[in-house]
Amino acid sequence: MKKFIVLGLLASVVSWQFTGVSYAGVPLNNLEGVGGIAFNPLAYLANAGSKWRKEAPATPVPGKTGTEKKAFNDFGLLENVSKPQAGAWYVRLPQSHVDWTALGTAFSLYDRVEVSYGWEAVAPHGGKTIYKNNIGTKFLLVPENAGDHKFIPAISIGGILKNTDYVPAKTNHVGFDAYLVATKLIKETPLPVLLSGGLLATNSRTTGVFGYDPNYRFTWFGNADLIVLKNLAVGYEYKQGAKFHGWHDADYQDIHAAWFINDKWTLVGAWVYAGAAKSTKEVGLGDGFTASLHYAF
Numbered sequence: 001m002k003k004f005i006v007l008g009l010l011a012s013v014v015s016w017q018f019t020g021v022s023y024a025g026v027p028l029n030n031l032e033g034v035g036g037i038a039f040n041p042l043a044y045l046a047n048a049g050s051k052w053r054k055e056a057p058a059t060p061v062p063g064k065t066g067t068e069k070k071a072f073n074d075f076g077l078l079e080n081v082s083k084p085q086a087g088a089w090y091v092r093l094p095q096s097h098v099d100w101t102a103l104g105t106a107f108s109l110y111d112r113v114e115v116s117y118g119w120e121a122v123a124p125h126g127g128k129t130i131y132k133n134n135i136g137t138k139f140l141l142v143p144e145n146a147g148d149h150k151f152i153p154a155i156s157i158g159g160i161l162k163n164t165d166y167v168p169a170k171t172n173h174v175g176f177d178a179y180l181v182a183t184k185l186i187k188e189t190p191l192p193v194l195l196s197g198g199l200l201a202t203n204s205r206t207t208g209v210f211g212y213d214p215n216y217r218f219t220w221f222g223n224a225d226l227i228v229l230k231n232l233a234v235g236y237e238y239k240q241g242a243k244f245h246g247w248h249d250a251d252y253q254d255i256h257a258a259w260f261i262n263d264k265w266t267l268v269g270a271w272v273y274a275g276a277a278k279s280t281k282e283v284g285l286g287d288g289f290t291a292s293l294h295y296a297f
Helices: 003-016
Strands: 085-093 098-109 113-124 130-141 154-164 174-186 195-205 212-229 232-239 253-262 265-273 287-296
Touching: 174 212, 195 232
Parallel strands: none
Antiparallel strands: 085 098, 085 287, 098 113, 113 130, 130 154, 154 174, 174 195, 195 212, 212 232, 232 253, 253 265, 265 287
């Protein structure tokens, strides 16, 4: 916890040096590549609003006609495709002697659909490294503040197709998660607050690291982030563990600080608690620290 506090204070001090510039924001690429925070998805789409196509400048530029476009844009192929974003995570869980690395990328179509990919490597000390691949889609059902109503959250549905290469006996290599999530940025409070919550239908054991159960369970998840400075957010994240026959995942929690360095880069540090590592009642991985770096093109 002391390391987390020091990280937050350091980010606060450094952030004052960047006043007057634009900053990146959420969603990030979560551990499975989906637009979200760390464990959970957000209703917001990845890098929505960014476009490959650039309109002609209002003021002529010497030597240019003002009609130049990239080759693909001449055919209108990229007009409705956002620029991608990417993120990298490193999670160290010393109680269970696990190093968890994740890489993810995502982009949006027509400001309505998100497509994502995530790759994970989970390396237990002295054991075989487990590799996991995730392909995600998300559809924005209701945009935030729809119809100029400030109380309406963004609402999305999504799914993640997962594959794990090495799983225990009597579990599947392939699984699928489906979720419904609502996210709202509240600006009327003294400091802006981002709230998000949703329902998850899953057959994943420890997010799929230990394979996929034949049955599905419903769980819930939530996030709360306080925008303490223009380029600094601190928050809390919770994900309920699924309980299958003979298998009970621990609840996951983290306390994090996100530093939006500029309009491209975001740095995240967090303390993570993934249940008691030696519990006989649930499958937990203990606590630890994570660091994450994100880039939006």
